[in-house]
Amino acid sequence: MPRLYRDVLVWDASRTRAERSDVLVARGKIASVCPSGSRSGYDCCVYEGRGNTAMLPGFVNAHGHAAMTLLRGLGEDLPLMDWLEKRIWPVENKLDADLVYTGSRLAIMEMLSTGTTCFADMYFFMDRVADAALEAGIRCGLSRGIVNDNDGAKLEENLKLARDYNGAGGLVKVQLGPHAPYTVSMDRMTAIADAALENDLGVQLHWLETSSEWGTSGFEGKMSPEEYLVKTGLIDVKSLALGHGVWIDKKYAPFYARQNVAIVHNPKSNLKLGSGVAPVAHMISSGVSVALGTDGAASNNRLDMWDEMRFAVLLQKGVNCDPTLLSPQEALRMSTVAGARALGFTQTGLIKEEYDADFILVDLDRPHYAGLNEENLPGYIVYAGSSCDIRATAVAGEILYENGGFTAIDRDGVMAAALLARKKLIS
Numbered sequence: 001m002p003r004l005y006r007d008v009l010v011w012d013a014s015r016t017r018a019e020r021s022d023v024l025v026a027r028g029k030i031a032s033v034c035p036s037g038s039r040s041g042y043d044c045c046v047y048e049g050r051g052n053t054a055m056l057p058g059f060v061n062a063h064g065h066a067a068m069t070l071l072r073g074l075g076e077d078l079p080l081m082d083w084l085e086k087r088i089w090p091v092e093n094k095l096d097a098d099l100v101y102t103g104s105r106l107a108i109m110e111m112l113s114t115g116t117t118c119f120a121d122m123y124f125f126m127d128r129v130a131d132a133a134l135e136a137g138i139r140c141g142l143s144r145g146i147v148n149d150n151d152g153a154k155l156e157e158n159l160k161l162a163r164d165y166n167g168a169g170g171l172v173k174v175q176l177g178p179h180a181p182y183t184v185s186m187d188r189m190t191a192i193a194d195a196a197l198e199n200d201l202g203v204q205l206h207w208l209e210t211s212s213e214w215g216t217s218g219f220e221g222k223m224s225p226e227e228y229l230v231k232t233g234l235i236d237v238k239s240l241a242l243g244h245g246v247w248i249d250k251k252y253a254p255f256y257a258r259q260n261v262a263i264v265h266n267p268k269s270n271l272k273l274g275s276g277v278a279p280v281a282h283m284i285s286s287g288v289s290v291a292l293g294t295d296g297a298a299s300n301n302r303l304d305m306w307d308e309m310r311f312a313v314l315l316q317k318g319v320n321c322d323p324t325l326l327s328p329q330e331a332l333r334m335s336t337v338a339g340a341r342a343l344g345f346t347q348t349g350l351i352k353e354e355y356d357a358d359f360i361l362v363d364l365d366r367p368h369y370a371g372l373n374e375e376n377l378p379g380y381i382v383y384a385g386s387s388c389d390i391r392a393t394a395v396a397g398e399i400l401y402e403n404g405g406f407t408a409i410d411r412d413g414v415m416a417a418a419l420l421a422r423k424k425l426i427s
């Protein structure tokens with residue numbers, strides 16, 4: 001049955017101001033957005049927003065490793081390579097399909113409860129991640145994390161994932177997931193880009209996360225990172241989501257201003273691992289599409305996109321000593337529609353007719369929202385709000401999280417399984 005969200009304050013990145021609206025949702029899509037009071041609810045269920053509920057597009061977490069929820073807290077306060085080699089990779093070697101499934105379910109609960117309606121994931125046993133996402137009803141862009149892969153077996157596994165799950169439930173898009181230039185040879189990277197073009201798939205890739213990355217990749221002095229993207233063919237794939245981009249040279253920013261390319265900024269993970277601060281404001285002013293991600297829960301340690309938005313704007317103002325940089329409107333665009341586009345979802349991320357009905361309802365009847373109006377909503381949301389204000393999270397029109405509870409997930413069952421999995425992994 002269609003559902004009418006009556007008298008909600010709607011904002012998305014296509015608007016200059018919020019508007020009190022009646023929003024009709026049917027068959028998983030936004031069916032209409034009309035001025036508040038203009039739509040009767042006689043033929044549908046009605047949700048009363050009473051003018052003190054905001055409806056925003058759900059967040060798109062455009063870079064992460066969901067099952068790392070099981071590794072949260074491991075190797076705190078180490079540099080990236082020490083952290084990976086000494087603490088993370090040895091434990092990841094013990095992961096099996098069931099553990100990844102359990103860790104992903106735990107991540108999905110955390111993400112839904114903090115307003116994420118679509119997540120990117122680059123990891124292993126990705127068929128089980130797809131199962132977890134489909135069972136929960138959340139949208140996702142999935143790739144098999146490819147490291148080394150001299151025999152091409154991991155690429156083949158990623159292609160099989162695409163054959164089996166691309167388009168599943170109207171929720172899943174599959175990308176190819178070469179981990180990074182320092183873990184995949186240039187020949188293999190070229191083969192992966194060729195396969196992406198041949199199969200019409202996007203690519204997720206870690207990109208210039210730390211200052212030493214280009215040196216350890218072996219390409220330093222031989223070619224620039226941008227030449228590498230051209231020579232491997234990565235720059236031409238359908239959608240290229242470059243995770244991090246901390247060490248992109250500002251003078252090359254215009255190179256990344258292409259419709260099929262997005263930089264996925266992970267401010268908290270970059271700060272925690274001491275990787276640096278990406279030149280996000282500069283990239284945006286150069287026309288680059290920048291999305292936001294949390295990265296894995298072992299380097300963040302929250303999967304909360306609201307946090308990322310606030311860190312993203314405050315960081316750019318602070319490190320550049322310029323409070324005019326990166327508006328809250330831009331942060332909301334990064335965390336919603338820009339992320340959806342980065343993962344190849346072209347009808348997701350706006351509250352607009354024919355778009356996927358992926359949204360959050362935010363309770364504005366809280367002390368820190370006193371004074372919020374149609375003009376200043378983005379600033380109130382980004383600077384004063386938090387994910388604790390989320391009343392409901394919906395994907396494809398289905399409410400999956402409401403008033404602190406999950407409608408399609410056995411919360412206690414997932415929690416118990418996660419604790420057991422963690423014990424098995426870390427004992």
Ligand SMILES: [Zn+2]
Pocket residue numbers: 063064065206243295296
């Ligand atoms: Zn990552």
